[in-house]
Amino acid sequence: MKKVKVIPFIQKEKTFFLLSYDPREIIKLVEFPEAGKVQDTQRPWDLSRVKEISQYVAGLINLDLSKMKDRSKRKAKGFIPNCPILNIHGNVKIIEENDEYFILLPETIDDISSSKGNVEILDGQHRLISFDSDQLNENFKSHELFQMGYVICNDLTQDEKTEIFIFSNEKQKTVDxxxxxxxxxxxxxxxxxxxxxxxxxxxxxxxxxxxxxxxxxxxxxxxxxxxxxxxxxxxxxxxxxxxxxxxxxxxxxxxxxxxxxxxxxxxxxxxxxxxxxxxxxxxxxxxxxxxxxxxxxxxxxxxxxxxxxxxxxxxxxxxxxxxxxxxxxxxxxxxxxxxxxxxxxxxxxxxxxxxxxxxxxxxxxxxxxxxxxxx
Structure with a gap:
């Protein structure tokens, strides 16, 4: 397993962590259903939304967020600086060494296979699923460096996961x-x-x-x-x-x-x-x-x-x-x-x-x- 440093922060005696990592690797550890299927702590994900994000990351969307039919408009870079929220358990875990914290992430095919489902998406599933190998746009270069930030939650209860999902979605307002x-x-x-x-x-x-x-x-x-x-x-x-x-x-x-x-x-x-x-x-x-x-x-x-x-x-x-x-x-x-x-x-x-x-x-x-x- 690969050790990746994380930064802890505490809210009301609960410790969360900040991680920077490639979403193409993180999504391999997520077990998500087919598009449109009901989930316990997530809404059904939408294939068209995932494809749209995939095109955005690949630079095929204009800065006004429209498809690039009008080439005269400025092309989006495809940045995703906001952080999905993940809950980890099982083989994917947080360890402490010398007052520093690390997350253990699988590297080998066998480790990845045995750790499938040990990462749950509480918020940001469309962003992450767009990096699944079946959803990535062909124009996105596989060797291109692309990391995202994540808020890592460790072994949350069902009630805690539900609360975080509700606050991250229902309680947030879209920009006018x-x-x-x-x-x-x-x-x-x-x-x-x-x-x-x-x-x-x-x-x-x-x-x-x-x-x-x-x-x-x-x-x-x-x-x-x-x-x-x-x-x-x-x-x-x-x-x-x-x-x-x-x-x-x-x-x-x-x-x-x-x-x-x-x-x-x-x-x-x-x-x-x-x-x-x-x-x-x-x-x-x-x-x-x-x-x-x-x-x-x-x-x-x-x-x-x-x-x-x-x-x-x-x-x-x-x-x-x-x-x-x-x-x-x-x-x-x-x-x-x-x-x-x-x-x-x-x-x-x-x-x-x-x-x-x-x-x-x-x-x-x-x-x-x-x-x-x-x-």
């Missing part, structure tokens, strides 16, 4: 996706188009001209009645608002920021006390979704009228919407008010917006003359 997007922007990991759109939404949140100033949570901060930046970005993209603004060209930050603000200001003027008021349907994320899905249609109407996207030109169109469709009665809460209930779901909100956009088009559009109101 808005925070990750902010970090990616700072590190220039976004594409040019993604950066432009991110900067546009940040400006909508910061600039005093914007009706949405202060209403967008950009970096995971707690803002009362706020929209998350990824929500707003998704709405601008899926509603084809950005495509309408750019006409398939590059986003022009200042110019298109003003167009969007004019549009939102017109909503504020025509629907005072409703649009952008957190307690009203039009002031919630579903209301913003409805408003932005109408933008391409209203832009099309202005194009037909050969008018620019100004507050003054937008107000008559929105007034028609208010007087004929979004009346005070429309917003009266009732179980029979199916249109108002549509705001409770994303798909139904989109469908309602498209329905109302069709009504506006039938009222206003009379020709196919070419005119771009946003440029």
């Amino acid at each position: 996706k808005n925070v990750l997007r902010q970090l990616m922007r700072w590190l220039h990991l976004l594409s040019d188009n993604e950066e432009d759109l991110y900067d546009l939404v940040v400006k909508l949140n910061k600039d005093t001209y914007s009706p949405l100033k202060g209403r967008i949570s950009v970096g995971g901060e707690k803002v009362k009645h706020s929209f998350k930046i990824l929500q707003v970005i998704k709405i601008l993209e899926k509603s084809k608002t950005i495509t309408t603004l750019t006409n398939q060209k590059k986003l022009k930050l200042e110019k298109h920021f003003k167009v969007l603000c004019n549009y939102l200001k017109a909503w504020e003027h025509v629907f005072p006390g409703k649009f952008n008021h957190p307690s009203h349907t039009l002031g919630k994320i579903s209301g913003l979704r409805y408003v932005m899905y109408l933008f391409p249609t209203i832009s099309e109407i202005l194009k037909d009228q050969r008018k620019k996207t100004t507050v003054q030109n937008l107000e008559p169109i929105l007034s028609t919407l208010r007087n004929s469709i979004l009346t005070d009665k429309f917003f009266e809460s009732s179980e029979n008010n199916t249109d108002l209930l549509a705001f409770r779901g994303e798909t139904s909100t989109i469908n309602l917006s498209e329905k109302h956009g069709g009504i506006l088009k039938s009222i206003y559009i009379n020709s196919n003359d070419e005119f771009d109101p946003n440029n």
